[in-house]
Amino acid sequence: MPSDQTPKGATPRRAVARAAEAAPSTPPATVAPASSGLSSSSPWAYAPAPESREIVSIRQRYGLFIDGKERAPSGGEVTITYNPATEEPLAEVAKGTPADADRAIEAADRAYRKVWSRLHPRDRAKYLYRISRILQERSREFAVTETMDSGKPIRESRDVDVPLAAAHFWYYAGWADKLEYAVPGRRPEAHGVVGQVIPWNFPLLMLAWKIAPALAAGNTVVLKPASTTPLTALLFADVCRQAELPDGVVNIVTGPGSTGMSIVTDPRVAKVAFTGSTSVGVTIAKGIAGHGKGLTLELGGKAANIVFDDAALDQAVEGVVNGIFFNQGEVCCAGSRLLVQESIAEEFLARLRDRMSMLRIGDPMDKNTDIGAINSKAQMETIGELVASGVAEGAQLWQPACDLPTRGWFFRPTLFTNVAQSHRIAREEIFGPVLATITFRTVAEAIEKANNTAYGLSAGIWTEKGSRILQVANAVKAGVVWANTFNRFDPTAPFGGYKESGYGREGGMQGLHAYLRSS
Amino acid sequence: MGKKSKRSEKLNLPLSIDNEGAPRIEVRRTAKLFIGGGFPRSESGRSREVQLAKGGVANIAGGSRKDLREAVRVARGAAEPWAAKTAMVRGQILYRVAELMEGRAAQFRDDLINHGSSKSDATAEVAAAIDRMVWFAGWPDKLSAVLGGTNPVASSHFVFTLPEPTGVIACMAPEHSPLLGLVSRLGGILAGGNVAIVLASESAPLPAVTLAETLAVSDVPAGVVNIITARRAELLPHLVRHADIDGFDLWGCPDELLVEAEQGAAEHVARVARRPHGVKDRADAFDGERGERIDGITAFLEMKTVWHPIGS
Numbered sequence: 001m002p003s004d005q006t007p008k009g010a011t012p013r014r015a016v017a018r019a020a021e022a023a024p025s026t027p028p029a030t031v032a033p034a035s036s037g038l039s040s041s042s043p044w045a046y047a048p049a050p051e052s053r054e055i056v057s058i059r060q061r062y063g064l065f066i067d068g069k070e071r072a073p074s075g076g077e078v079t080i081t082y083n084p085a086t087e088e089p090l091a092e093v094a095k096g097t098p099a100d101a102d103r104a105i106e107a108a109d110r111a112y113r114k115v116w117s118r119l120h121p122r123d124r125a126k127y128l129y130r131i132s133r134i135l136q137e138r139s140r141e142f143a144v145t146e147t148m149d150s151g152k153p154i155r156e157s158r159d160v161d162v163p164l165a166a167a168h169f170w171y172y173a174g175w176a177d178k179l180e181y182a183v184p185g186r187r188p189e190a191h192g193v194v195g196q197v198i199p200w201n202f203p204l205l206m207l208a209w210k211i212a213p214a215l216a217a218g219n220t221v222v223l224k225p226a227s228t229t230p231l232t233a234l235l236f237a238d239v240c241r242q243a244e245l246p247d248g249v250v251n252i253v254t255g256p257g258s259t260g261m262s263i264v265t266d267p268r269v270a271k272v273a274f275t276g277s278t279s280v281g282v283t284i285a286k287g288i289a290g291h292g293k294g295l296t297l298e299l300g301g302k303a304a305n306i307v308f309d310d311a312a313l314d315q316a317v318e319g320v321v322n323g324i325f326f327n328q329g330e331v332c333c334a335g336s337r338l339l340v341q342e343s344i345a346e347e348f349l350a351r352l353r354d355r356m357s358m359l360r361i362g363d364p365m366d367k368n369t370d371i372g373a374i375n376s377k378a379q380m381e382t383i384g385e386l387v388a389s390g391v392a393e394g395a396q397l398w399q400p401a402c403d404l405p406t407r408g409w410f411f412r413p414t415l416f417t418n419v420a421q422s423h424r425i426a427r428e429e430i431f432g433p434v435l436a437t438i439t440f441r442t443v444a445e446a447i448e449k450a451n452n453t454a455y456g457l458s459a460g461i462w463t464e465k466g467s468r469i470l471q472v473a474n475a476v477k478a479g480v481v482w483a484n485t486f487n488r489f490d491p492t493a494p495f496g497g498y499k500e501s502g503y504g505r506e507g508g509m510q511g512l513h514a515y516l517r518s519s
Numbered sequence: 520m521g522k523k524s525k526r527s528e529k530l531n532l533p534l535s536i537d538n539e540g541a542p543r544i545e546v547r548r549t550a551k552l553f554i555g556g557g558f559p560r561s562e563s564g565r566s567r568e569v570q571l572a573k574g575g576v577a578n579i580a581g582g583s584r585k586d587l588r589e590a591v592r593v594a595r596g597a598a599e600p601w602a603a604k605t606a607m608v609r610g611q612i613l614y615r616v617a618e619l620m621e622g623r624a625a626q627f628r629d630d631l632i633n634h635g636s637s638k639s640d641a642t643a644e645v646a647a648a649i650d651r652m653v654w655f656a657g658w659p660d661k662l663s664a665v666l667g668g669t670n671p672v673a674s675s676h677f678v679f680t681l682p683e684p685t686g687v688i689a690c691m692a693p694e695h696s697p698l699l700g701l702v703s704r705l706g707g708i709l710a711g712g713n714v715a716i717v718l719a720s721e722s723a724p725l726p727a728v729t730l731a732e733t734l735a736v737s738d739v740p741a742g743v744v745n746i747i748t749a750r751r752a753e754l755l756p757h758l759v760r761h762a763d764i765d766g767f768d769l770w771g772c773p774d775e776l777l778v779e780a781e782q783g784a785a786e787h788v789a790r791v792a793r794r795p796h797g798v799k800d801r802a803d804a805f806d807g808e809r810g811e812r813i814d815g816i817t818a819f820l821e822m823k824t825v826w827h828p829i830g831s
Contacts, residue, residue, distance in 0.1 A: 285785030290778030473825045483827045490672035498821050500788045
């Protein structure tokens with residue numbers, strides 16, 4: 001996503017060409033010659049460039065990963081995980097029960113007491129370095145599996161999810177034997193067993209964000225992946241095996257939300273980390289109230305992406321597109337509210353529609369695809385319902401004319417204008433490729449509107465004026481502020497929310513704090 | 520001139536000077552609430568008697584749910600200007616509080632003695648409380664260096680992380696360390712740039728009342744600290760469900776109320792600080808370095824990460 005690198009003086013049309021990831025390096029090939037037999041209705045038509053699936057061998061059935069071994073679920077039941085791009089079943093996955101959770105916690109507790117807490121921190125670090133290296137080695141396999149299981153474009157799983165996951169393990173590996181530098185003046189201690197529940201939008205990356213700091217700090221882990229995207233977590237179990245991580249240090253329990261609840265409420269689990277919806281986060285926080293557990297929550301968002309009249313417009317268009325259409329908009333920090341200054345709104349929206357018309361929606365395995373499949377049928381329905389509410393409440397809907405695949409769960413990128421702040425599409429997290437546009441006149445009004453939400457995860461600012469960036473960055477109540485960029489992540493940079501977007505940070509030294517008790 | 524009575528000498532009470540043979544009638548203080556910089560009685564009209572160790576009673580205002588609501592309203596108004604002050608100014612304002620506490624040391628001592636402390640314990644607690652406020656006064660302009668920083672990301676961006684205050688914090692003050700405990704928790708909230716609504720110790724509310732009277736003449740802006748004396752178990756369920764409170768310092772929350780308190784806070788994803796495992800709400804819980812804890816500050820800070828590309 002080269003949104004920062006687009007030259008300022010570029011015309012809109014050229015900027016679009018540059019923004020198309022594959023375009024700059026291969027200009028002639030991007031225009032399909034009439035003789036090639038490919039559709040040439042658009043000069044921007046691309047030949048299919050599918051990533052090979054051969055590197056991946058998905059098994060018919062997966063068990064739970066408990067105490068270093070694969071185990072059948074105690075109830076004997078399985079659920080099926082589907083490829084959202086084809087609606088075809090990929091594998092049967094164990095439906096873990098509270099009894100399985102209990103077993104996993106027991107294994108984690110034993111591993112903590114007998115092995116992991118007795119290991120020299122230097123050796124903990126070396127295990128984490130090993131894991132990072134193996135993730136790098138097997139990155140293609142992980143990327144393909146992730147895309148097949150989640151529906152996200154291979155370009156994103158290959159260039160973002162998997163490398164960042166490896167980088168997180170690498171970063172936290174180095175902390176393992178330097179914990180006392182993270183809490184100066186205090187004595188750092190691990191919690192013990194950590195219970196973690198992660199969502200389906202970045203299955204491997206969220207696993208890395210959770211497991212890497214937890215292990216570095218000296219904890220052992222019971223993790224429950226989302227029920228629609230368990231495969232990369234189960235593949236990660238194989239990485240633990242390859243790394244010869246001691247049995248029970250990482251346990252993966254697949255299953256429904258109720259299994260997650262039995263993990264987090266177990267008295268042996270000393271710290272809980274959850275990423276997902278605010279409503280489930282509240283349920284978890286209430287469920288463990290008074291237990292004295294550590295808790296970090298990374299919940300929903302409704303980020304404002306604020307475009308001022310002096311912004312470099314083509315860069316801002318790229319940033320807004322990246323902000324809401326990255327991972328089909330299934331991103332908690334997605335820039336789902338476009339706040340654009342009234343004086344440039346008309347021109348900006350014209351360029352935005354133009355750019356949106358160039359987005360390629362379709363096969364996530366195609367390396368040219370910009371927008372892949374929506375993760376599940378249920379999520380398709382949620383998005384559809386909220387978009388319908390936008391129309392019913394009087395906002396104006398615009399979608400580019402593009403062909404959608406006939407099979408799979410695909411949602412057309414959607415732009416709403418004439419949106420009132422009271423509309424559901426301006427207040428509720430949609431978790432889909434839907435952008436709600438609101439205009440403003442002054443800086444103060446932009447700040448007020450940006451903060452007019454129960455959430456506070458992220459925000460975007462587009463202006464060429466440095467002092468205004470700092471003013472607005474200071475005033476917005478959001479844990480991550482991207483100025484003249486958006487949706488950037490790095491293991492060294494803390495990530496997390498204000499207000500109802502949760503508490504605690506992931507990434508950086510601050511992310512380590514959540515996994516340490518200090519006395 | 521008359522002579523000091525034995526009792527007032529011992530207690531450092533206001534002078535009871537013989538007035539031509541008749542004892543002077545002491546002017547007693549009415550212990551009121553502290554909301555928005557003023558000293559209202561409870562809107563409920565309630566007050567209760569607290570027996571003083573050396574004889575006599577004090578009438579303590581019995582704060583109500585509506586008093587709480589009013590306190591939250593004024594605290595919300597005070598939050599942004601307080602957070603917007605420079606860290607240096609906030610530090611100086613806290614230091615000024617310590618200066619004024621020093622001047623009222625005798626009254627704080629009497630308050631503690633009246634709640635049953637020995638003279639030497641009371642003297643030690645007052646001294647420690649003043650020193651604790653000085654400790655907090657030094658923190659505001661160091662927090663970003665200690666807790667934040669620049670992040671060496673693996674791309675061409677300049678990225679920094681800074682702490683910001685959470686906002687409006689309700690504090691269940693420690694019950695059994697009515698002055699030092701109160702200062703140790705309140706100091707953390709203020710040093711981080713937050714504003715506070717305090718439910719004072721129920722069994723020993725006088726030091727909180729005197730602290731309110733100290734704050735009222737300090738440079739702490741009106742509404743930044745609001746102190747309510749009340750039946751805490753009665754108000755807690757309403758307090759934790761107030762959606763305009765961003766965080767709860769439940770250090771002084773009794774164990775039997777903790778589940779309800781945390782569930783209420785969870786309802787609107789409010790931040791919670793609680794007493795660490797194994798630590799008891801005791802008179803000596805904040806003595807010495809045990810009380811100099813940064814976690815009372817960090818519990819109510821939000822880390823903000825800002826990204827900007829490097830290059831043209």
